[in-house]
Amino acid sequence: MVTPKIDPKGILKRVEHGAQSDMVLSAKAVEIETKLLAARPYLDDPAFTDSVRLYCRAKARSELLHTHVMTVSTELGVEEVRPYLWTEASRAEANAFAMAKELGFTPLGYAQLMKEMGWAEQLRKDNLKNLAEAGARLRGIGPS
Numbered sequence: 001m002v003t004p005k006i007d008p009k010g011i012l013k014r015v016e017h018g019a020q021s022d023m024v025l026s027a028k029a030v031e032i033e034t035k036l037l038a039a040r041p042y043l044d045d046p047a048f049t050d051s052v053r054l055y056c057r058a059k060a061r062s063e064l065l066h067t068h069v070m071t072v073s074t075e076l077g078v079e080e081v082r083p084y085l086w087t088e089a090s091r092a093e094a095n096a097f098a099m100a101k102e103l104g105f106t107p108l109g110y111a112q113l114m115k116e117m118g119w120a121e122q123l124r125k126d127n128l129k130n131l132a133e134a135g136a137r138l139r140g141i142g143p144s
Contacts, residue, residue: 028060065089
């Protein structure tokens with residue numbers, strides 16, 4: 001578990017896995033965000049800030065729950081993991097995966113993003129005049 005620098009009331013002594021603790025979750029999310037921005041510097045842009053932070057919190061929650069479930073099941077046995085935690089861990093992982101796909105971190109998500117960006121890049125390259133001329137030709141009112 002990530003230990004924040006400040007624990008004013010000894011809260012961490014009562015935290016089971018950290019996925020519901022804003023202090024623990026935020027610390028883990030910052031750790032993930034730091035690694036993510038180092039690996040993908042283009043995400044360090046104001047346009048991506050909210051999406052990246054949401055993804056990092058979702059990924060942090062997923063990792064905290066997964067670590068807890070695996071630790072308890074390994075050390076004490078599978079039957080000692082509270083049933084709702086299996087569901088929460090699965091949901092958190094699915095949520096983080098969906099966000100990763102949207103941000104282009106999965107092979108399919110990356111391919112879709114590149115496809116859309118390629119189309120956008122092509123449109124950007126064609127200036128408005130070229131597009132207007134092509135439209136006029138198609139409608140039969142411009143030069144061929």
